[in-house]
Amino acid sequence: MSTTAPRRDERSDPRYARPDASMSLLTNVMEHSLDEGYAEEARRSGRYGSSRLPGTLRGKLLLGLGLAMVATILSMGVSQVQRSAPVAAQQRQELINRINQSTTTADGTQQQVAQLQAQLDQARRTAASGSGSTQLDLLELVTGTTPVSGPGITVTVDDAASAGTDLNNASPRAGAGFGNTGRVRDSDLQLVVNALWQSGAEAVAINEQRLTNLSAIRAAGDAILVNDHPLTLPYTVQAVGGPTLQQNFQDNAYGGLYLAQLKQEFQIRYDVSAQGGLSLPAATVGPLLNAHPSPSEGTKQP
Amino acid sequence: MIAVLGLVVGVVVGLFVQPDIPAAWVPYLPIAIVAALDAVFGGVRAMLDGIFSDKVFVVSFLSNVVVAALIVFLGDQLGVGSQLSTGVVVVLGIRIFSNAAAIRRHLFRA
Numbered sequence: 001m002s003t004t005a006p007r008r009d010e011r012s013d014p015r016y017a018r019p020d021a022s023m024s025l026l027t028n029v030m031e032h033s034l035d036e037g038y039a040e041e042a043r044r045s046g047r048y049g050s051s052r053l054p055g056t057l058r059g060k061l062l063l064g065l066g067l068a069m070v071a072t073i074l075s076m077g078v079s080q081v082q083r084s085a086p087v088a089a090q091q092r093q094e095l096i097n098r099i100n101q102s103t104t105t106a107d108g109t110q111q112q113v114a115q116l117q118a119q120l121d122q123a124r125r126t127a128a129s130g131s132g133s134t135q136l137d138l139l140e141l142v143t144g145t146t147p148v149s150g151p152g153i154t155v156t157v158d159d160a161a162s163a164g165t166d167l168n169n170a171s172p173r174a175g176a177g178f179g180n181t182g183r184v185r186d187s188d189l190q191l192v193v194n195a196l197w198q199s200g201a202e203a204v205a206i207n208e209q210r211l212t213n214l215s216a217i218r219a220a221g222d223a224i225l226v227n228d229h230p231l232t233l234p235y236t237v238q239a240v241g242g243p244t245l246q247q248n249f250q251d252n253a254y255g256g257l258y259l260a261q262l263k264q265e266f267q268i269r270y271d272v273s274a275q276g277g278l279s280l281p282a283a284t285v286g287p288l289l290n291a292h293p294s295p296s297e298g299t300k301q302p
Numbered sequence: 303m304i305a306v307l308g309l310v311v312g313v314v315v316g317l318f319v320q321p322d323i324p325a326a327w328v329p330y331l332p333i334a335i336v337a338a339l340d341a342v343f344g345g346v347r348a349m350l351d352g353i354f355s356d357k358v359f360v361v362s363f364l365s366n367v368v369v370a371a372l373i374v375f376l377g378d379q380l381g382v383g384s385q386l387s388t389g390v391v392v393v394l395g396i397r398i399f400s401n402a403a404a405i406r407r408h409l410f411r412a
Contacts, residue, residue: 029393033400034351035344035362042353049352053305059356064308066345066360070338071312072321073367077335079317080328 141203144212144283148203150240152278153249155192157259158234159183160267181266184235186219188262189226192237193217195255199248201239203280207231210283227283234269238278246274329378330371333387337370338363340394343401350408370394 020027042048054060140146160182193211196204204211209226216225223230239245250256250272262268315321323331341363348354370390377386 029396030400033344033397034347034404035341035358037358037362038344038348038351038353038355041355041358045355047352052349052352052354054354054356060304062356062360064304066308066356066363067305068308068312068315069360070342070363071309072316073312073331073335073338075313075316076321076323077331079320080323080331 144203144210144215147280147282148240149277149279150202151243151274151276152201152203152238152240153246153272153274154278155196155237155239155249155259156234156269156271156273157184157188157192157237158269160269162267182268184224184262184268186217186224188258188268189224189235189237190217191254191258195249195252195258196237196239196241196245199239199241199252199255200245201241203240205238205280207236208281210281212283215283238275238280240278240280246272327371329383330374333370333374333390334367336391336394336398337366340397340401341366343398343405347401347404347408350405366394 039048054063137146141148162182189206193204193206206217206226207229209215209229209231211226215227218225220230224235225231239249248255252258256272259268259270259272263270341359344362345354345359348359373390374383374387377383
């Protein structure tokens, strides 16, 4: 039915769309570039095709007003662009200035860092050669974290020959227990060391185990432990001190007199001799985990 | 005469008086200018076609400028401002070109 419809009706028939219907928007833009209002107005006034410039004064004024508005908006736009260009350039220049300024500041800071580094090096060098290093050395000596050498005495203490520990000299653990009265006990060594400190010893080591403020002389099983190291016989106590150290020690109640008592009663063997040049090793002190310098107390000069 | 005077006054006002445009309106000025150009070319073509109307010219100019700026403003609010302004410029550019072609045909018969 519909296929027999006349061709001239195609355009009015909605079933027959224009081939460029999908481009109607573009077609509209292309074909109706002129405002429809002009044609309508011309048709209404009956001057279609002959209306060129307005003849009336009112029309002329309106055209002048319109052209004035057009000229205003155009020149405003131009001046806006002209004005914003220097602003943009100014902002750009400002940014460049800020970059340069920041670069200069960074350079200055870098120089300052280098200067402070040099100052720090200088200060460290000064401290190393001045009183600070003396104090540090002293503290290291006192705490036993540095090897020391100097004159002093050596106190050698050994079990009584009857204790039977001589046979397995290097292994006190295999010997008789501390119940044997012929054996040197940890408390004996503690007393001897205390006597040495009292007599003016400045550094003490037992069997190459340097005594520090963290050292303990204790018994574990059949062995005497210093700094948690088991000692082997004989016990050699080295003490650095002045020339009066030996005499003081011999006269001390828990020094020479006590050892003499032990020798007399239990046949403990001991020997005290002055040494010209003793060399005491440094103690291996682990890091302190809980002790911190108290800020309120300040540091006391040793 | 009055038309030329209007043009001169407009240029003087735009260049030297420099009316303060609110900063929020500044981005829409280029679009308004393109719309104004479209109205001007349309007016010239209508004049050459012999169907010019001062009323239509002024009204079409004002509505073009306002609508173009409004469309771009709306696009800015929706986040498609640059795309919409491109679209507006494309449409107005096509109209300007076809009007200019019509003017050329009128003036040069080619």
